[in-house]
Amino acid sequence: MSAVGRVKLQGIVKRHGNVTALHGVDLEIAPGEFFALLGPSGSGKTTTLRILAGLENANEGRVHVDGADVTDVEPGERDVAMVFQSYALYPHMTVYDNIAFPLRMVGTAKSAIDSAVREAAAKVRIDHLLARRPGQLSGGQQQRCALARAIVRKPRLFLLDEPLSNLDAKLRLETRVELRKLQRSLDVTTVYVTHDQEEAMTIADRMAIFMEGRIVQVGTPDEVYARPASVDVAGFIGNPPMNLLPGRIAADRLHIGDHMVALGRDLGAEREVTVGLRPAALRAGPTGLPAKIDLIEHLGDTKLVICRAGESMVKMRVDKAASFRDGDDIRIGFDPGEIHLFERQSGRRL
Amino acid sequence: MSRRALRALLLLAGASVLLAVWAFPILWGLLTSLKTERDVLAYPPKLIFEPTLANYREVLFGSASILPNLWSSLVVTGITTILTMLLAVPAAYALARLDLPGKRSGGFYVLATQMLPPVGLIIPYFLVLQRVGWLDTYQGMIAIYLTFSLPFAIWLMVSYLEDVPREMEEAALLDRAGRIRTLLYVILPQVRGGIAVTTIFVFLNAWNEFLFAVVLGGNRVRTVNVAMFNFISVEQTLWARLAAAAMIAMAPVIILGLLAQRHIVKGLTVGAVKGGGRR
Numbered sequence: 001m002s003a004v005g006r007v008k009l010q011g012i013v014k015r016h017g018n019v020t021a022l023h024g025v026d027l028e029i030a031p032g033e034f035f036a037l038l039g040p041s042g043s044g045k046t047t048t049l050r051i052l053a054g055l056e057n058a059n060e061g062r063v064h065v066d067g068a069d070v071t072d073v074e075p076g077e078r079d080v081a082m083v084f085q086s087y088a089l090y091p092h093m094t095v096y097d098n099i100a101f102p103l104r105m106v107g108t109a110k111s112a113i114d115s116a117v118r119e120a121a122a123k124v125r126i127d128h129l130l131a132r133r134p135g136q137l138s139g140g141q142q143q144r145c146a147l148a149r150a151i152v153r154k155p156r157l158f159l160l161d162e163p164l165s166n167l168d169a170k171l172r173l174e175t176r177v178e179l180r181k182l183q184r185s186l187d188v189t190t191v192y193v194t195h196d197q198e199e200a201m202t203i204a205d206r207m208a209i210f211m212e213g214r215i216v217q218v219g220t221p222d223e224v225y226a227r228p229a230s231v232d233v234a235g236f237i238g239n240p241p242m243n244l245l246p247g248r249i250a251a252d253r254l255h256i257g258d259h260m261v262a263l264g265r266d267l268g269a270e271r272e273v274t275v276g277l278r279p280a281a282l283r284a285g286p287t288g289l290p291a292k293i294d295l296i297e298h299l300g301d302t303k304l305v306i307c308r309a310g311e312s313m314v315k316m317r318v319d320k321a322a323s324f325r326d327g328d329d330i331r332i333g334f335d336p337g338e339i340h341l342f343e344r345q346s347g348r349r350l
Numbered sequence: 351m352s353r354r355a356l357r358a359l360l361l362l363a364g365a366s367v368l369l370a371v372w373a374f375p376i377l378w379g380l381l382t383s384l385k386t387e388r389d390v391l392a393y394p395p396k397l398i399f400e401p402t403l404a405n406y407r408e409v410l411f412g413s414a415s416i417l418p419n420l421w422s423s424l425v426v427t428g429i430t431t432i433l434t435m436l437l438a439v440p441a442a443y444a445l446a447r448l449d450l451p452g453k454r455s456g457g458f459y460v461l462a463t464q465m466l467p468p469v470g471l472i473i474p475y476f477l478v479l480q481r482v483g484w485l486d487t488y489q490g491m492i493a494i495y496l497t498f499s500l501p502f503a504i505w506l507m508v509s510y511l512e513d514v515p516r517e518m519e520e521a522a523l524l525d526r527a528g529r530i531r532t533l534l535y536v537i538l539p540q541v542r543g544g545i546a547v548t549t550i551f552v553f554l555n556a557w558n559e560f561l562f563a564v565v566l567g568g569n570r571v572r573t574v575n576v577a578m579f580n581f582i583s584v585e586q587t588l589w590a591r592l593a594a595a596a597m598i599a600m601a602p603v604i605i606l607g608l609l610a611q612r613h614i615v616k617g618l619t620v621g622a623v624k625g626g627g628r629r
């Protein structure tokens with residue numbers, strides 16, 4: 001594990017006029033971690049990244065890197081490299097000059113620049129394109145060029161803002177894996193912004209989930225998947241995300257409509273809740289929540305059965321061999337252990 | 351005849367008429383400049399005559415040579431252009447990028463100065479220059495020329511600079527280039543075309559300027575546009591020489607125009623297509 005690249009954000013507030021983009025963000029990232037900032041559009045991920053880079057100033061709060069307060073340090077002095085969503089390559093320079101630029105700016109010796117550029121280009125496999133201009137590269141090659149420019153000077157912090165969003169689906173999957181390997185081999189703390197939960201789940205060591213300018217949960221992909229901290233997170237994570245149904249609990253009983261489930265633990269006084277159930281945790285059986293099949297989506301090796309249970313829509317993921325038809329009346333069963341419960345009012349996990 | 355061919359023919363005819371209207375005075379001037387004063391006054395006008403370069407010889411090297419005036423024009427225009435560009439590029443960069451207070455109203459002021467009729471300014475300018483003793487001096491002329499060329503150049507450059515993606519500049523800042531080197535190595539190379547176009551327009555505006563030159567200049571600083579009027583006097587007008595001088599004064603304009611044609615057309619349409627002209 002690398003020793004540098006520890007990040008700490010404390011109470012970051014960012015306002016744009018009367019819009020508050022961030023309402024007090026606290027975050028700690030360990031050295032060498034691949035850390036994802038995940039959230040829907042407009043939730044403040046880019047803003048957080050830009051504050052970390054020093055491209056924007058926070059209205060309140062402090063930014064620490066490796067124990068030093070860098071809140072007021074210029075972006076160039078923070079020793080961070082960033083890959084922008086648009087790549088921001090310099091169009092009038094060759095790939096070689098693009099990659100060499102950060103080294104030239106700090107006066108590295110010519111011979112050292114040359115070997116560093118070639119090494120970085122080889123790492124991202126664009127060493128045969130060094131003489132071209134960015135305009136003569138494909139989207140994927142441009143993205144690699146931007147990566148090479150970022151890794152060439154071995155920064156202590158590597159910031160990526162949706163670096164894969166301009167690539168087609170297949171290339172995105174491939175690059176995702178490569179990016180992960182690259183980060184492992186470089187052992188640089190990496191902060192990765194994405195709105196694609198699947199991307200974050202597969203690539204990150206840990207992640208922070210943003211909602212409306214706040215971090216609502218921090219954890220490993222497994223933790224976030226297993227125990228979403230709120231209804232919002234539950235509705236965001238997973239493909240498709242979990243089903244959310246209105247319910248009511250009293251002591252150790254859960255009522256969903258007329259259906260009753262024994263929870264096996266006492267949750268106290270009677271109140272309204274939101275029930276979360278993963279599509280993959282559901283199965284059709286002789287007993288369970290009564291529902292009617294609306295539509296069946298074929299996903300290759302599985303099927304998604306979309307049904308109506310009372311007022312709510314429920315998605316159930318089943319084996320492709322399972323035989324269901326539109327309009328069938330079924331009963332949806334699940335283990336009590338698979339139930340996620342959230343307070344109706346606050347949305348917090350129970 | 352097919353409709354397409356007809357259309358092409360009509361377009362060609364239209365274009366020829368426009369070209370003729372535009373080119374006629376210049377061709378007429380060119381012919382006149384090659385005639386003797388006697389041929390000029392012949393009626394009906396002679397289309398076939400014995401061309402002579404005497405007029406050119408006379409206006410360049412004769413008693414009323416315009417060479418000193420060409421020099422004056424060149425000095426005033428050249429220095430105005432250089433100063434304008436040196437000041438306009440950083441100013442435009444600041445306006446395009448930094449969050450300066452009063453940026454909007456400042457930008458409007460810049461534009462508004464372009465709309466004032468110059469006649470309205472000439473008396474105040476005259477009085478100011480007279481007070482500081484700069485009438486009929488290069489510094490006086492250049493100072494006044496800057497008042498119209500600078501806003502124009504800033505306004506034009508802002509639109510070019512705003513087209514450079516902000517992220518590119520931020521990338522350079524993160525790469526430790528600093529503001530100055532970011533401007534020099536990353537931003538300016540991308541607005542080369544814009545700088546060329548602006549420079550040419552500024553040069554042409556200054557070179558063609560007449561009103562301020564007449565009123566604020568004098569015996570020491572007399573630009574070629576003003577000097578041409580020496581060929582018009584109460585007793586007689588030396589049309590052929592006037593035409594020759596006009597041809598000479600127009601030469602830089604036409605040469606620059608031809609050289610920069612590609613740039614200008616590209617420059618005028620920049621931003622029309624997103625991402626156009628980025629390479």
Ligand SMILES: Nc1ncnc2c1ncn2[C@@H]1O[C@H](COP(=O)(O)OP(=O)(O)OP(=O)(O)O)[C@@H](O)[C@H]1O
Pocket residue numbers: 016017019020021039040041042043044045046047048195
């Ligand atoms: N310069 C700005 N002026 C005003 N509001 C802004 C500005 N930049 C960002 N915002 C607002 O701040 C909020 C957070 O924006 P941010 O770009 O961080 O979102 P994001 O999570 O990166 O979203 P996306 O996934 O769409 O990129 C948004 O509501 C946005 O409208």
Ligand SMILES: [Mg+2]
Pocket residue numbers: 045046047
């Ligand atoms: Mg963003």
